[in-house]
Amino acid sequence: MSDSLARHDDYDGPPFDESLIDRDPFVQLRRWLGDAEAAGLPDANAMVLGTVDPDGAPSSRTVLLKGLAGPDGPALEFVTNSESRKGIALASEQRVTLLFPWYALRRQVIVDGVAHPAPAALSDEYWATRPRGSQIGGWASRQSRPAADRAELERAVAAAEARFADVDAVPRPPHWGAWLVEPRSVEFWQGRPSRLHDRLVLERVPAAGRPAVDAAWRLLRRQP
Structure with a gap:
């Protein structure tokens, strides 16, 4: 194995223990996301979305976190084409994982949860913020479908541009x-020396007779 691929005992991150984690996972996630942004990590809001296809095959890809506030309480927001591979997977199995891989900070966050379609108003709100070129691409691309070549995609883009040429706001x-x-x-994972990493997990504990968004969170430590 080359030296560049060898594992080194260089996890010298700051201490991270039960006294330092916020018992609200969204508060703690915002804190670590802010640290990643302050450190200048590219695409600090990038996260790996893991899904299960209708045939049971797992798949993963990187998506971007678009927000942490849903209409009914805190939630992690991302966007996609419902006809893509992940869109089809989500329609079949809504249990998902999300992974924030902040390698440079010797940190990662792993979310196990359930995905639900956002209300149309929330989708419309975010769509309106996208650059026009991205909006055109949203119409042109048949995401995850095979394409003969790049020219096929470019023809679809040209057709979408022509379709909405006289439209100020692309729907x-x-x-x-x-x-x-x-x-x-x-799970909030902090690298530590000798691979004795800190793994602190906040698990949802629904309050009896109350909505899930009112749930409490139980803290536990997992061995590295």
């Missing part, structure tokens, strides 16, 4: 929208 495609992930557990 949101019916197949495009936001999803909200409601966490069941959130």
